[in-house]
Amino acid sequence: MFFYRVILPLPLREPLIYASSRPLSPGSRVVVPLKRRRLVGVILESIPPGTELPEEVREIQDLLDPEPLLSTELLHFLRWCWEYYLCPPGEMVRQAFPPGFFRELKRRIRLSAAGRRALREGRLPQEWSVLTRPRLIRRVLAEGIIPSAGEIERLVREGLLEEVEDQRGLHPPVEEWLEFVGEEPLSEGEEILRRRKRWPRRLLEEEFGREEVRGWISSGRVRRLRLPRLRKGPVLGDLSLPEPDPEQKRVIQEIRQALGQGFRTFLLHGITGSGKTLVYLKVAEEVLAQGKDVLVLVPEIALTPYVEAHLVARFGSQVAVLHSALSAGWRAAEWFRIARGEARVVVGARSAVFAPLRHPGLIVVDEEHEGTYKQSEGLRYQARDLALMRAKFCGATVILGSATPSVKSYFLARKGRYTLLRLHRRPAGRRPPEIQLVVLQRPGEYLTPELIAAMEETLNRGEQVLLFLNRRGYAPVVFCRECGEALECPNCSLTLTYHRRSGILLCHHCGFSQPAFPVCPRCEGTRFRTVGIGTERLEEEIRQRFPGVGVARLDRDSVTSEKRLYDLLLRLRRGEIQIVVGTQMVAQGHDLPGVSLVGVIWAEGGLHLPDFRAAERTFQLLVQVAGRAGRGTSPGRVILQTRLPHHYAVACALKEDYEGFYREELERRKQLGFPPFSRLALLIFSGIRPEKTEEAARRSASFLASLGRVEVLGPAPAPLPRLAGRYRWQVLLRSPRSSALDQTLRAFLREKSRLVPSGISVTLDRDPEELL
Numbered sequence: 001m002f003f004y005r006v007i008l009p010l011p012l013r014e015p016l017i018y019a020s021s022r023p024l025s026p027g028s029r030v031v032v033p034l035k036r037r038r039l040v041g042v043i044l045e046s047i048p049p050g051t052e053l054p055e056e057v058r059e060i061q062d063l064l065d066p067e068p069l070l071s072t073e074l075l076h077f078l079r080w081c082w083e084y085y086l087c088p089p090g091e092m093v094r095q096a097f098p099p100g101f102f103r104e105l106k107r108r109i110r111l112s113a114a115g116r117r118a119l120r121e122g123r124l125p126q127e128w129s130v131l132t133r134p135r136l137i138r139r140v141l142a143e144g145i146i147p148s149a150g151e152i153e154r155l156v157r158e159g160l161l162e163e164v165e166d167q168r169g170l171h172p173p174v175e176e177w178l179e180f181v182g183e184e185p186l187s188e189g190e191e192i193l194r195r196r197k198r199w200p201r202r203l204l205e206e207e208f209g210r211e212e213v214r215g216w217i218s219s220g221r222v223r224r225l226r227l228p229r230l231r232k233g234p235v236l237g238d239l240s241l242p243e244p245d246p247e248q249k250r251v252i253q254e255i256r257q258a259l260g261q262g263f264r265t266f267l268l269h270g271i272t273g274s275g276k277t278l279v280y281l282k283v284a285e286e287v288l289a290q291g292k293d294v295l296v297l298v299p300e301i302a303l304t305p306y307v308e309a310h311l312v313a314r315f316g317s318q319v320a321v322l323h324s325a326l327s328a329g330w331r332a333a334e335w336f337r338i339a340r341g342e343a344r345v346v347v348g349a350r351s352a353v354f355a356p357l358r359h360p361g362l363i364v365v366d367e368e369h370e371g372t373y374k375q376s377e378g379l380r381y382q383a384r385d386l387a388l389m390r391a392k393f394c395g396a397t398v399i400l401g402s403a404t405p406s407v408k409s410y411f412l413a414r415k416g417r418y419t420l421l422r423l424h425r426r427p428a429g430r431r432p433p434e435i436q437l438v439v440l441q442r443p444g445e446y447l448t449p450e451l452i453a454a455m456e457e458t459l460n461r462g463e464q465v466l467l468f469l470n471r472r473g474y475a476p477v478v479f480c481r482e483c484g485e486a487l488e489c490p491n492c493s494l495t496l497t498y499h500r501r502s503g504i505l506l507c508h509h510c511g512f513s514q515p516a517f518p519v520c521p522r523c524e525g526t527r528f529r530t531v532g533i534g535t536e537r538l539e540e541e542i543r544q545r546f547p548g549v550g551v552a553r554l555d556r557d558s559v560t561s562e563k564r565l566y567d568l569l570l571r572l573r574r575g576e577i578q579i580v581v582g583t584q585m586v587a588q589g590h591d592l593p594g595v596s597l598v599g600v601i602w603a604e605g606g607l608h609l610p611d612f613r614a615a616e617r618t619f620q621l622l623v624q625v626a627g628r629a630g631r632g633t634s635p636g637r638v639i640l641q642t643r644l645p646h647h648y649a650v651a652c653a654l655k656e657d658y659e660g661f662y663r664e665e666l667e668r669r670k671q672l673g674f675p676p677f678s679r680l681a682l683l684i685f686s687g688i689r690p691e692k693t694e695e696a697a698r699r700s701a702s703f704l705a706s707l708g709r710v711e712v713l714g715p716a717p718a719p720l721p722r723l724a725g726r727y728r729w730q731v732l733l734r735s736p737r738s739s740a741l742d743q744t745l746r747a748f749l750r751e752k753s754r755l756v757p758s759g760i761s762v763t764l765d766r767d768p769e770e771l772l
Contacts, residue, residue, distance in 0.1 A: 001019045001020065001021060002019065002020045002021075002022065002023050002024065002046065003017055003018070003019050003020075003046070003047040003051070003053060003057065004017070004018055004019075004020065004024060004026075004043045004044070004045065004046055004047060004060070005017055005043070005044045005045050005047065006018050006030060006032055006041040006042065006043055006044065006060070007041055007042045007043075007044050007089045007090055007093050008032070008034065008039050008041045008090050009039060009040065009041070009090045009093075009094060009102050009103050009104065010034075010039070010088070010090050011088045011090065011091065012088055012089070012090060013088055013089075014089070015044050015089055016032075016034075016041075017047065017053060017054060017057055018030075018032050018041075018057065018058060018059065018060045019057045019058070019059045019060065020059065020060045021059070023046075024043055024046075024060070024063060025043065025067070025068045026043045026044060026045050026046065026068065026070075026072060026075055027042065027043065027068030027069055027070035027071060027072065027074070027075055028042070028043050028063060028064070028065045028067070028068045028069065029041065029042055029043075029063075029064040029065050029069065029101070029102070029170075030042075030043060030060045030061075030062065030063055030064065031060070031061045031062035031063075031064065031105065032058070032060055032061060033058050033061060037104055037105075038061065038104070038105045038165070039103070039104050039105065040064065040101070040102055040103055040104075040105065040170065041102075042070065042093055042102065043068075044075060044079070044089075045075075064170060069339045069356055070096065070339075070356055071356065071358055073360075073393050073394045074096065074354070074356060074390075076393055077389065077390050077393045077394075078092055078093055078096060078354070080389060080393070081381065081386065081389075084742075084766070085379065085380070085381060085764070085766055086742075086745055086746065086749060086764060086766070087379055087764075090102075091378075091379055092379065095351060095354050095379065095381075096354040096356070097335070098169075098328065098331040098332040098335045099169065099328045099331065099332075100168070100169025100170065100328060100332070101169070101170065101332070101335075105165050105166060105167065106136060106165075106166050107137065107163050107164070107165060107166070108134035108135055108136055108137070108163070108164055108165070108166045109131065109134065109135060109137055109140065109152060109156070109161050109162070109163055109164070110131050110132065110133060110134045110135065110161070110162060110164060111124075111128065111131045111132055111160065111161060111162075112159055112160060112161060112162040114159050114160055115128075115131070115155075115159075115160035115161055115162075116132060118160060119132075124160070127145060128145065128146075130145065131145070131161070134164050134166060134168075136166075137149070137152060140152070169328060169332065171332075171336075172228040172229070172329075172332040172333045172335070172336040173228065173229050173329045173332065173333055174226045174227060174228055174229065175200055175201070175202060175226070175227070175228075175229045175230075176200070176201045176202075176224055176225070176226060177198050177199060177200050177201065177224070177225045177226070177227045177230075178193060178198065178199060178200075178201050178204060178213070178216065178217070178222045178223070178224060178225070179193075179197065179198040179222065179223045179224075179225055180193045180194040180197070180198075180221065180222055180223075181221060181222065181223045182219075182220075182221030182222070185221075186219075186221070187212070189204070189207070189208040189212060189213075189216070190216060190221065190222075192207075193216070193222070196316075196317070198225065198227070199230075199317075200229070200230045201213060201224075203230070203232065228332075228333040228336045228337055228340075229329070229330070229333040230317065230333070230337070231320075231321065231326075231330050231333065231334055241277075241278050241281065241310075242278070242427060242428065244275070244278060244279075244282060245275075245427045245428075247423055247424065247425065248275050248278060248279055248282075248423065248427065251268065251279055251421045251422075251423065252279055252282045252283060254266075254419075254421060255279070255283050255397065255399065255421075256283065256286050258397055258419075259283070259286060259287060259290060259292075259361065259362070259397055260290055260292075260361070262395045263391055263392045263395050263396065263397075263398075264397050264398070264419065265388060265391070265397075265398040265400065265417070265418040265419065266397070266398065266399050266400065266418065266419045266420075266421055267368075267400045267402075267405055267409055267410065267412075267413040267418045267419070267420050267421065268399055268400065268401040268402075268421050268422075268423070269402065269403070269405055269410070269413075269420065269421070269422050269423070269658075270401070270402075270403060270422065270423030270424075271403050271423065271424065271425070271426065271432060271627070271656070272403045272432070272623065272624065272626070272627020272628075273426040273430065273432070273627055273630070273631045274403070274423035274424070274425065274426055274427070275423065275426075275427050276366070276401045276423065277307070277310060277366075277591075279399075279401075279423075280296065280364050280366070280399065280401070281310060281311070281314060283362060283397075283399065284296075284311075284314075284315075284345065284362060284364075285314070287361040287362040287397075288315070288318070288344060288345070290361060291359065291361075292359050292360065292361020292362065292396075293344045293345070293346075293357040293358065293359050293360050293361060293362075294344065294345045294346070294360075294361065294362045294363075294364070295346050295352065295353070295355055295357060295360055295362070295363045295364070295387075296311070296345070296346065296347040296348075296363075296364045296366065297347075297348065297349070297350065297352055297353060297363070297364065297365045297366065297373070297383060297384075297387060298347065298348070298349060298366050298367070299349070299350075299366070299367045299370030299372045299373055300349065300370070300372055300585060301323045301324070301325045301349050301562075302554075302559065302565055302585045303366075303367075304321060304323060304347055304348065304349065305562070305565060305566055305569060306569070306591060307347050307366065308321055308347050311345055311347055315344075315345050317342075317343070318342075318343055318344045318345050319343060319345045319346075319347065320334040320335075320337050320338050320343035320345070320346050320347075320355075321334055321346075321347055321348055322334055322335065322338075322346060322347075322348035322349075322351065322352040322355055323348045323349040323351065323352065324349070324351065325561070325562055326562070335355075335356065338355050338356050338357060339356040341358050344357070349372075349383075350372070350373050350374075350375060350381075350383030351383075353383045353386045353387050353390060359394075360390065360391070360394045360396045361396050361397065362396060362397050362398075362399070363387045363390065363391045363396055363397070363398045363399075364398075364399045364401065365383075365384050365387050365398070365399070365400050365401065366401050366402075367401065367402055367624075368384050368400040368401060368402045368405065368406060368409060369402045369404050369405055369406040369409070369620050370620075371613075371617060371769045371770070374768075374769040380763070380764070380765045380766070380768075382767055382769070384400070384406075385767065400418070403623060403624065403627060403658075404619065404620040404623045404624060404658060405658075406616070407616055407662060407665055407666060407669065407675075407676065408675055408676045410662055411666065411676040412676070426631075430630065430631070430635075431630070431635060431636075432627075432630070432636070432656060433598070433626055433627070433629040433630045433635070433636030433637055433638045434635070434636070434637050434638070435626060435637075435638040435640055435653075435654050435655075435656070436450070436454075436637070436638065436639050436640065437640055437642070437645055437654055438450045438451065438639055438640065438641045438642075439641075439642065439643065439645050440602075440641050440642065440643045446469075446533055446538070446601050446602065446641070447541065447545070447601075448639075448641060450639060451599045451639045451641065452545070454597055454599070454637060454639055455546070455579070455597065455599070458596055458597040458637075459546070459549060459578055459579075461596075461634070462575075463594060463595070463596040463597070463634055464572070464575070464577070464578055464579070464580070464592070464594040464595045464596065464597075465578065465579045465580070465595070465596075465597045465598075465599065466579075466580050466582065466586060466592065466595045466597070466598045466599070466625075466628055466629070467538060467542070467579065467580070467581045467582070467598075467599045467601060468582060468583075468584075468586060468587065468598065468599065468600050468601060468625045469533065469534070469535050469538055469581065469582075469583065469601040469602060469605075470583050470584050470602075470605050470606065470621065471532075471533070471534045471535065471583070471602075471605065472497065472508065472534050472535055472536070472555050472556060472557055472583060473497035473498060473499050473506065473508075473534035473535070473536055473537075473557070474497075474498045474499055474500040474501075474530065474534050474536040474537045474540075475497070475498040475530035475531060475532050475533065475534060475537060476495065476497050476498075476531070476532040476533075476534060477495045477530070477531040477532050478495070478496060478498050478505065478516075478517070478528050478529070478530050478531070479528065479529045479530075479531060480520040480522065480523060480525045480527070480528055481525065481527040481528060481529050482520065482523050482525030482527060483520060483522050483523040483525060485520060485521075485522040485523070487505060487518075487520075487521075487528075489507035489509070489510065489512050490512065491507065491510045491512050491722070491723070491724050491725040492507055492509050492510050492512075492720070492722055492723045492724065492725075493720055493721050493722040493723070494507060494508075494509060494720065494723075496512075496514075497534065498516055498530055499516075499536065499557065500516075500536055500537070500540075501536060503515060503516055504516055505517075505518070509720070509723055509724070510723060510724040510725075533601075535553055535555050535557075535581050535582065535583060536553070536557070538581050538601065539551060539553045539581045542579055542581060546578075546579065549578045549579060550571075550576055550577040550578045550579070551577070551578070551579045551580075551581065552568055552571065552572075552577045552579075552580050552581070553580070553581045553582065554568060554580055554581070554582035554583070554585050554586050555582055555583040555585060556583070556585070559585070572592055572594065573592075573593075573594070575594060580592075580595075584621060584625075586625065586628065587621055587624040587625035587628065591631055592628055592631065593631050593632030593633075594632055595628055595629055595630075595631070595632075595636075596629060596630055596632070596634040596635065596636055596637065597629060597636075597637050597638075597639070598625060598626055598628055598629040598636070598637075598638045598639070599638075599639045599641070600622060600625060600626070600638065600639065600640045600641060600642075601641055602641060602642070603618070603622055603640050603641060603642035603644070603650050603653070604618065604642055604643065604644045604647065604649075604650060605618075606618045606621070607644065607647065607649065607650075609719075609770075609772065610719045610771070610772070611719075611770045611771050611772060612669070612672065612674045612771070613769065613770065615647075615648070615649040615665060615668075616649075616665055618649045618650070618653075619649040619650075619652055619653050619661050619665075622640065622649075622650070622653035623653050623656055623658075626638040626640070626653070626656070640653070640654060648660075648661065648664045648665075649661065652664070673734065675767075677736070678734050678735060678736055679734070679735055679736070679737065679738045679741055679767065680732060680733065680734055680741075680767060680768055681732075681733040681741050681744075681745060681764065681765070681766050681767075681768075682730060682731075682732055682733075682764075682765040682766075682768040682771065683697075683700065683730060683731045683732075683733070683748075683762060683763070683764060683765075684718065684728060684729075684730045684762070684763040684765065685697040685700070685715075685728065685729045685730065685731075685756070685760055685761075685762055686723075686726040686727065686728045686729075686760070686761050686763070687726060687727060687759055687760040687761070688725065688726060688727070688759065689727070689759070690727040692757065692759065692760060693726075693727045693728070693729055693760055694715070694727075694729055696729075696755065696756045696757060696760045696762075697714070697715035697729035697730070697731055698715050699755050699756075700715075700731060700748065700755045700756065700762075701714055701715045701731045703748065703751060703755055704731065704733065704744060704748060707744055707747055709735070709740045709743055709744045710733045710734060710735040710740050710741055710744050711733070711734040711735065712731060712732075712733060713731070713732040713733075713734060714729075714730055714731040714732055715729050715730065715731050716729065716730060717729055717730075718730045718772070719771065719772045720772050726761075730771075732771065733745070741766075745764065745766075
């Protein structure tokens with residue numbers, strides 16, 4: 001017998017041991033028993049002969065993959081991840097698979113052939129038609145389709161129902177592909193198919209027509225195959241790029257010399273519009289020519305169409321996309337193309353760091369400073385940091401690109417840990433935008449005369465305007481006119497945001513909503529006043545001031561799908577939209593050549609958050625959004641409105657002075673002992689009962705302090721003390737050494753059951769990006 005450690009999709013601290021009568025490969029999925037359940041697990045490693053084994057070892061029941069889906073390098077990387085973030089192996093491995101690939105195989109029921117016949121003949125209730133497809137038993141009972149489990153057992157015995165195992169989603173959706181096998185192509189279409197080797201029939205019929213494709217098949221010059229579906233990528237018009245200028249050539253050459261020489265990290269600090277994308281593409285060409293794979297991470301799903309379109313224009317069907325906005329079927333199809341080695345270039349948001357590339361040679365982290373690389377719920381990993389560690393495991397080159405590098409990355413580059421490369425100017429003689437400061441004087445002022453005049457001038461020249469306001473909705477606060485009470489979320493310590501178009505009051509944290517406007521919960525008043533402005537209200541105001549002008553909004557409320565995002569970007573590029581209003585989604589790397597004016601409605605919006613990175617995030621956001629102006633042939637202009645013109649984050653953004661901001665911020669971090677001069681870990685305690693939550697946090701903080709290895713700050717109520725109906729307390733651990741944090745956290749986890757009572761959850765956030 002052969003023995004293996006198998007990772008299961010359960011919160012177990014260690015993989016379990018299973019036996020097999022034949023040799024199996026690590027990285028393959030298998031079906032194993034656990035008590036009365038059947039689970040899909042992943043083989044981590046084989047167990048050497050002579051190793052002491054448990055008394056009872058159950059056998060692997062089935063092998064799902066003829067070849068391993070996860071490489072040895074990726075398995076080693078995932079093991080490092082779960083050991084660093086101190087999470088169950090199954091929780092970490094789940095991040096590496098599409099939904100449904102790694103789970104329990106649950107039993108379902110459906111109508112048998114006899115049952116379907118009885119339904120057609122009217123001998124069964126018509127509402128049972130939903131059982132023509134497999135359904136979970138608990139859902140059938142909850143929906144009242146069948147009244148009891150006993151009735152289900154009776155119907156199974158009678159042969160009207162049958163039990164089946166749910167294996168949907170374990171394999172990717174497939175479609176018909178065509179492969180040219182003739183000697184010489186007889187048409188342009190066959191020649192194109194020969195060059196592509198194989199291509200989906202669906203896309204060939206779109207391109208050449210159904211009848212012509214049928215003719216290829218009937219001639220015998222084309223072979224039919226069943227392969228995973230190929231996603232059709234975005235087309236965003238002309239994406240031709242210029243030849244690199246001397247500064248870009250110098251940077252490309254330096255990176256090229258490091259390729260294939262083992263792990264190395266470059267921090268590419270280039271001003272906005274300096275052509276960092278061109279550098280990525282030229283280096284990627286070299287990596288692919290060397291037989292290695294390329295991974296490109298972007299901070300927002302909204303940025304993937306732009307980057308994907310450039311990659312597809314150069315590398316065709318070798319490009320795959322991974323992010324959570326794709327449907328489960330498309331994610332599975334793209335993931336399988338990567339695992340099989342058919343897609344060698346991957347672009348995606350943070351979860352793409354776990355893409356099953358076979359031979360990574362280059363990892364690009366675009367806009368590396370963005371906080372969205374940090375997972376804020378569940379397993380709180382930092383994709384930028386994991387990209388560095390994955391590259392270290394496989395000996396790849398890393399490019400961290402940004403116009404406003406994170407203080408941590410720039411600090412490490414100045415220390416010599418990374419190689420610092422710079423792009424100081426925009427190519428083709430284009431100059432950075434001119435930035436004009438406008439000081440807001442009156443409460444409620446947001447469209448100043450200076451901004452309105454600049455917009456009119458820009459529109460008269462036939463150019464586009466971008467207005468930036470990092471706040472969704474119509475109004476962030478709603479007051480009762482009769483008692484002055486602000487309407488709050490019943491589950492959170494936050495006010496409800498008014499969304500006028502959908503007619504609701506919405507909590508942006510827990511998702512609670514109610515119709516607008518309700519009766520005041522305090523005085524039962526019915527008259528309300530909205531305060532503040534969001535992108536929805538700004539859009540409405542702009543439409544009223546500029547009738548007949550094309551206006552669009554780019555935020556999470558208006559762009560709810562990949563297709564809507566593509567359509568909006570296409571309309572922008574075609575000039576159908578003259579004014580775009582958006583949140584930080586518009587600030588992250590989009591190349592909008594028609595935009596010559598950027599208006600920042602409220603520059604200091606994020607400065608007042610109780611977080612040590614608030615100034616850094618504000619500076620980065622202002623510089624990034626200002627950089628959207630003047631990327632085409634027209635010179636750019638930025639109107640920056642603020643009430644805090646002398647704050648160093650705003651003053652440095654006004655001059656695009658990164659070095660000045662870095663020096664000021666680094667000195668403040670040093671005085672306060674925050675990163676990069678320390679390592680942090682945040683423990684968040686939450687529960688329904690406030691006193692029980694507080695007690696758990698106090699007992700835990702006392703225990704952590706008694707260990708004497710790290711500085712313990714707290715316990716204290718979280719800045720957002722109540723979210724989703726749960727009260728929150730937090731304890732912050734700080735140390736100059738990561739190893740001290742690791743030892744302390746492991747000691748806490750061993751004692752957790754004694755320190756933290758049932759009903760209280762503890763979330764570990766290692767290297768937190770925010771302390772809210």
